Amino acid sequence: MSKIFAVEYHYVTDQDEAMAEVRPSHRAFNASLAERDLLLAAGPYVGTHDALIIVRAEDEAGALALLEEDPFQQAGYVTERVVREYNPVIGVLK
Numbered sequence: 483m484s485k486i487f488a489v490e491y492h493y494v495t496d497q498d499e500a501m502a503e504v505r506p507s508h509r510a511f512n513a514s515l516a517e518r519d520l521l522l523a524a525g526p527y528v529g530t531h532d533a534l535i536i537v538r539a540e541d542e543a544g545a546l547a548l549l550e551e552d553p554f555q556q557a558g559y560v561t562e563r564v565v566r567e568y569n570p571v572i573g574v575l576k
Contacts, residue, residue: 484538485567486522486575487545491554492562493531500559507553520548522575536568536575 493501515521515537524535539545542565554560568575 484540486570487537487539487542488566488568489535489537489545489549490562490564491533491535491560492564493533493554494559494561495531497559500557501554504553504557504559511552515548542567 512521512524512535516524520538522536522538524533526533535549537545537548539548545565546563549555549563552560555563
């Protein structure tokens with residue numbers, strides 16, 4: 483049975499224009515995961531160079547592996563990924 487994981491992305495801070503060029507493929511990648519019910523939510527923290535992605539996986543390693551092919555990750559725009567198991571008990575993500 484899969485679990486839910488929150489993965490924080492910390493992005494580079496000096497590549498805004500280059501990231502903007504890759505963003506459509508990054509969003510298409512996330513949409514493909516969402517279509518398979520593997521990605522529950524994704525989006526940036528407002529006013530930062532960080533984002534939160536909520537995924538379904540068997541374990542932490544699986545959550546990171548699921549996101550390995552993200553174009554932002556592949557292009558080197560993600561400086562750190564922090565993954566934590568998340569246990570929503572109320573709301574639409576449970």
